[in-house]
């Protein structure tokens with residue numbers, strides 16, 4: 001079943017990783033690419049997040065809500081893997097070089 005759609009493929013993949021870490025199986029689908037061959041620039045994609053098992057829906061929505069509302073209290077700072085900048089946990093991307101935080 002379709003859970004939600006992600007604003008871009010990077011965030012979509014992040015959500016897949018977050019859900020996988022919570023033990024929820026899901027897939028990224030792209031309505032514009034279904035059945036299409038060839039490459040389309042990533043910014044033209046609007047990926048959809050599909051749950052493999054719809055019984056996971058309530059938990060999945062909770063996990064995503066948590067993921068979008070910021071880090072849990074006590075989350076340590078993280079280090080940008082591209083430029084080495086140390087960043088506060090509420091940032092999801094490096095303010096210095098724009099690199100997105102990698103999933104742990």
Ligand SMILES: [Zn+2]
Nearest residue numbers: 080083094097
């Ligand atoms: Zn950086």
